[in-house]
Amino acid sequence: MSTTFLPCGEYHESYREDHAWWQTRFIKAKMMLLVLILFVGIPLAADSYWLSVCNQIGYTALGALGVQLLIGFCGQITLGHAAFLAVGAYTSTLLILEFPWPTVLMDLGLAYPISIFIAAIAAGIWSVLFGLPSAKVKGFYLILTTMAAQFITVDFVITQYISQIGGRGQAFSLPPGTIRIGPWVIDSDLKVYFMMIVLVILFTALVANLLRTRVGRAWVAIRDNDISAEVMGINIVRYKLLAFFVAGFIGGVAGAFWISNLAAISPEHFPWFWSLWLVGVILIGGVGSLHGVIFGSIFMVVVMELLQMAVLPLATSYPKLLMDFLFIKEAAFGLAICAFMIFEPNGLAYRWWQAKNYFNLWPFSY
């Protein structure tokens, strides 16, 4: 499902045209409109609540992007991705709070951007560490080794040791004004939103580019058939570790981004369930599709918000619902995954592809 049909009357005359992202004038206009909506429409139209929902979607998408890269494109099933988000978030937080930044950098507001980059590298390296078993093990066994990443990182290292730094015990609070990029202090949902939208677009584009060049093709080849990939000249171990690095890197960025939205960070922000959740996002969105990452994130976050909206009014007459909301949410998550696995195993992205082709081929769809 990688290519859609061109609409009638559209022809490519050079390979460059055939390699372009936006292949027709209509698509170009459509994408420009999308950019306009994302950068102008939503910030104008949405109130603080819906902006925070968008931010949640963006955070989920950034996390799921790494998971998609590993599971959907490289075939390395991972159930510990929240660990790398945690590494990113904690590295960034600690750098901001504890590192003796030169005043020049502080004044320029570069501390946070630099810390994001370092956090991403740290998370990438940490991810490679837990990707090492992938050189020898596949499938089920790899799932267990990636789960180890979650428990070692979050439940052991961060909870027991990192959290003790500075004698704080549990959470690191992020005082207002510490998170700033250049002259802007990231203190409102709107500013977080802009940061989110830039990061999501940037990383989606970077990964999309990777997937149409040498490295990305090697990943997909390893997913589809690792023996023939090796025979075709791909150093499998190296490319698997590269995939873990890039996935960890994006995870680190996601984690470091998310602290801008939090007043304090604690290990509870990165539970194992969140790793599972990210896998659920790509299952629903479509495994092996970048559209799937976005659609899955939107679907999951919006459905959960709608669920909340439905439950809250009921809670006035059934107060227990409020207490049980966490379980309702988890049940809905399970139900959604079951439903998708049975009725649309290719995910929302496949439906999107079908819809696009339907319109491109209309009225002669044979």
Added chain:
Amino acid sequence: MGEAAAGDAGDVLLEARDVHMYFGKVAALAGVSLEVRRGEIHSVIGPNGAGKTVLMNCINGLYRPQKGDIFFKGMRINELKPYQRAALGISRTFQKVEVFGGMTVLDNIRLGRHIHLQSGILSGALYVGKTAREEIENRQFIEEEIIDLLEIEHIRHKPVGMLPYGLQKRVELGRALALKPELLILDEPLAGLNLEETEDMARFILDVNEDPRWNITCLLVEHDMGVVMDLSHRVLVLNFGIPIMDGTPSEVQRNPDVVRAYLGEEDLYATRR
């Protein structure tokens, strides 16, 4: 490439010397030696379980023989991993098609160009300048040299997993060619093909062997005797891991041991035709 014409009994490209391969106590290969000269089509035949595929896997690096040496272009390659051997110029197709089912035909063939491309994580992610140019040049090469040769223009954007078996075999050959190998190992390229597809495939093999632009030395494992005898310059016969003889097709056909081991009492051409 390009200097040694086909059939010109040139230098030895690949040599396997006294290769032994055991699985437990089963001797899959017991002292097999093989010399493939540049520009030849060298076939390996033998009954099922004779060790033909094992020999290919040893040459290709998927198996490590317990004893014996393998030389490629005069260099001992026993210790090299499959991807390192690919970089030296050894490519192969598999008996059971091993294509990348989720990728399009074009991407499968592009993947075969892996060792000829340069882009890495950063340059690939940015996709500017050199990387973009490289992709376009690569595309041009694939379209003009491989897709045109193999006549698969109509399916270039289709996912390979959805194609019929015969076309998958053809895509697999295209992917192997994309590596621009010096030695192409063809493990039963005709298995499961109908007569027309067999003829096409035989023509492609002859093309890449004889066309001066390709000039690829082929190591062919095949059961279809008609094709083997017509295409090959030399034939190695294996039986239970033991080499019976190595000679020209006509010598092989005349050898009574070969006839007894493999061909039965029947005429050589009985399998098809």
